[in-house]
Amino acid sequence: MVDNAHMNAASTVSAEAASVDAAAANAAPSHEEFTQFLLECGALKFGSFTLKSGRQSPYFINAGSFNDGTRIARLGEYYAATIAAAQAAGVLPAHIDTVFGPAYKGIPLAVSTSMALAARHGQNVGYTFDRKEKKDHGDGGMFVGTQLTDGMSVLMVDDVMTAGTAVREVVPKLRAAADVNIVGLVLSVDRMEKTKDSDQSAVQAVHEEFGFPVLAIANVREIFAAAGKLSAADGTPLIDDSIKAAAKEYLEKYGA
Ligand SMILES: O=P(O)(O)OC[C@H]1O[C@H](OP(=O)(O)OP(=O)(O)O)[C@H](O)[C@@H]1O
Ligand SMILES: O=C(O)c1cc(=O)[nH]c(=O)[nH]1
Structure with a gap:
């Protein structure tokens, strides 16, 4: 069992990967580069946004902004690099059967991640997504x-986690299949947010509830630290x- 400190951020995975002398191909992506990419794509927005949880946030990650071939391919490479670093660190298994992305925004994430795992990391891994409604x-x-199928190793991908509701909805669907x-x-x-009824982060709560590691290419504090240096x-x-x-105030209220 890997300790929880390894579960929460790619930065931790990155440090661990370095310590096991991972090849450069297995290094986790830099937060600065990823933040710049989010801003260039318009995927990190500022304003006032109502979240699925009902919280009113001054910033929003819009995965719909990865809307052309170059952007979605690059995003897939960030996911694949994070996965390879976590595999090198022993946080994720070396063998994954399929990458699952929940409909709708998880669909291009799963496809682009499996393409990048094949192209950049020599891993031919499947991709799977669900339908919102059953097709008969x-x-x-x-x-x-x-x-x-029974016994498969499935790695889930999603864009963000705030309260963990989306994941709690989809895990039973996978297990029922x-x-x-x-x-x-x-x-x-x-997004490093507290759950509704505790000071624990949603990522930590999901990890404890389901037992699998939850990683991110970057967390919101790393993103704001990096963005503050960019011009x-x-x-x-x-x-x-x-x-x-506004971000500081929001994180003082909801940050874990
Ligand atoms: O951690 P949570 O509080 O669940 O919030 C995060 C989830 O909310 C959004 O999905 P949404 O349900 O809006 O679906 P979409 O892919 O159709 O945009 C987002 O894509 C995450 O999946
Ligand atoms: O919590 C959400 O609903 C949410 C937050 C965010 O940053 N991006 C998103 O697509 N959904």
């Missing part, structure tokens, strides 16, 4: 892609003081 003609069924072994969950961003070509900071203040 043609190929039918609830799942598309590699079909789930077959006796699969869910080996972990990889997110783009861990446009003309020297203007990419995020201004009012955004930093």
Whole structure:
């Protein structure tokens, strides 16, 4: 069993990977580079957003902004690099049968991750996603892609975790389909938020509830730390003081 400190952030995995002398190909992506990528794609937005949990957030990760071939391919590479680093560190198993992404925004994440695992890391891993509604003609069924069968090692991917509701909805669906072994969950961003009724983070709560590691390419504090150092070509900071203040206030209230 890997201790919890290894479960929460790719940064931890990165340090661990370095200590086991992992090849450069197995290094986790840098938070600075990933933050720049989020900002360039417009996938990190500032304003006022109502979340699935009902919380009103001054920032939002919009995975719908990875909307062309270059962006989604690059995102898949970030996921694959995070996975390879976690495998090198022993946090994820070396063998994964399929990458599962929940509909809808998880679909391109699963596909691009499996493509990048094959192209960059020599791992030919399936991809699977669910349908929101059961289809009863043609190929039918609830799942598309590699079909789930007993004993399979399934790695879940999603864009963000706030309260963990989406994951709690999808895990029973996977387990109802077959006796699969869910080996972990990889997110783009861990929003590092407290659950509704405790000071524990949703990521930690999900890890304890289901027993699998939950990793992220970066967490929200790493993203704000990196974004604070970035500026446009003309020297203007990419995020201004009012955004930093609003994020700080939000995290003081909801941050774990
Ligand atoms: O941790 P949680 O509180 O569950 O919040 C995060 C989830 O909410 C969003 O999904 P949404 O249900 O809006 O689905 P979408 O993919 O259709 O946008 C997001 O994509 C995560 O899956
Ligand atoms: O909590 C959510 O609903 C949520 C947060 C976020 O940053 N991005 C998103 O797509 N959903």
